[in-house]
Amino acid sequence: MNRFQIGVLVDSFRLPLREGIVKAREIGAEGIQIYAASGEAAPENLSRERRRELLAFIRSQGLVMSAICGDLGGYGFEREDDNPHKIKRSKAIIDLALDLECAVVTTHIGVVPSNPEHSRRAVMAAACRELGLYAKAAGVSFAVETGPEPAAVLRGFIDSLDCGGGMGVNFDPANLVMVIGEDPAKAVKILAPYIIHTHAKDGRMLKKTDPEVIYGFFAEDGIGDLRLEEYFLETPLGEGDVDFPRYLDALEKAGFNGFLTIERETGANPEDDILAAAGFLRSLTARYSE
Numbered sequence: 518m519n520r521f522q523i524g525v526l527v528d529s530f531r532l533p534l535r536e537g538i539v540k541a542r543e544i545g546a547e548g549i550q551i552y553a554a555s556g557e558a559a560p561e562n563l564s565r566e567r568r569r570e571l572l573a574f575i576r577s578q579g580l581v582m583s584a585i586c587g588d589l590g591g592y593g594f595e596r597e598d599d600n601p602h603k604i605k606r607s608k609a610i611i612d613l614a615l616d617l618e619c620a621v622v623t624t625h626i627g628v629v630p631s632n633p634e635h636s637r638r639a640v641m642a643a644a645c646r647e648l649g650l651y652a653k654a655a656g657v658s659f660a661v662e663t664g665p666e667p668a669a670v671l672r673g674f675i676d677s678l679d680c681g682g683g684m685g686v687n688f689d690p691a692n693l694v695m696v697i698g699e700d701p702a703k704a705v706k707i708l709a710p711y712i713i714h715t716h717a718k719d720g721r722m723l724k725k726t727d728p729e730v731i732y733g734f735f736a737e738d739g740i741g742d743l744r745l746e747e748y749f750l751e752t753p754l755g756e757g758d759v760d761f762p763r764y765l766d767a768l769e770k771a772g773f774n775g776f777l778t779i780e781r782e783t784g785a786n787p788e789d790d791i792l793a794a795a796g797f798l799r800s801l802t803a804r805y806s807e
Contacts, residue, residue, distance in 0.1 A: 522548055594627055701767070779795065
């Protein structure tokens with residue numbers, strides 16, 4: 518049995534939810550991740566009955582939930598005034614995950630300052646600790662997606678929260694490559710105890726800049742004159758700078774036994790790219806067995 522399973526972020530198909538779930542099954546995925554911060558799968562749009570129906574439909578396709586994406590956008594949990602609302606909404610998404618028999622909620626939390634004494638870090642820690650403990654009590658892990666800070670900074674931050682299994686990492690190798698130029702294989706060694714889910718994505722950095730500038734651009738919904746295409750490029754799997762053989766070896770040595778969930782945020786033909794990505798991953802993971 519392969520130690521890695523292939524998943525798909527169904528929103529990457531750019532289709533209605535159930536159509537995306539069917540497409541995931543058609544490409545041979547074993548699991549799916551759905552976006553639940555807003556839209557069709559948001560907690561307020563899924564009553565208890567509709568949650569049961571959705572879970573039954575997912576099962577009917579032979580799939581399981583690899584994760585739920587609960588990314589609320591903006592500045593993550595950087596701003597104290599925003600956090601009461603975001604914490605409440607994140608808890609609702611954790612509750613949704615429980616109803617859908619999903620053990621992982623992924624999110625971006627903002628940019629963790631490298632200085633442990635930075636005031637913003639304390640604000641982020643308070644919010645993440647509350648959510649990590651809430652998730653732990655529910656049997657769910659709240660997983661921070663890699664990207665805007667070095668792995669060592671993120672590791673230190675999560676260590677400081679002391680949330681046990683309630684706080685984890687959603688490892689996205691492309692974010693590390695595109696935004697901060699960090700080697701994913703080395704980052705896996707640092708974050709190994711916390712990696713509970715991964716995104717299978719590729720890309721390359723075109724021009725180095727401050728990650729706070731990049732994530733600030735996203736937080737403000739693109740306000741400003743920053744041209745992101747000048748700084749990084751997301752590519753189909755195998756066409757960017759993520760060294761997938763080394764990366765998968767690192768995950769295997771770290772004891773990771775879970776989903777490589779395909780995420781495709783750009784490109785004119787996402788279905789073709791996702792199908793090719795699944796084939797690419799199968800060719801690389803066939804040698805990992807348990």
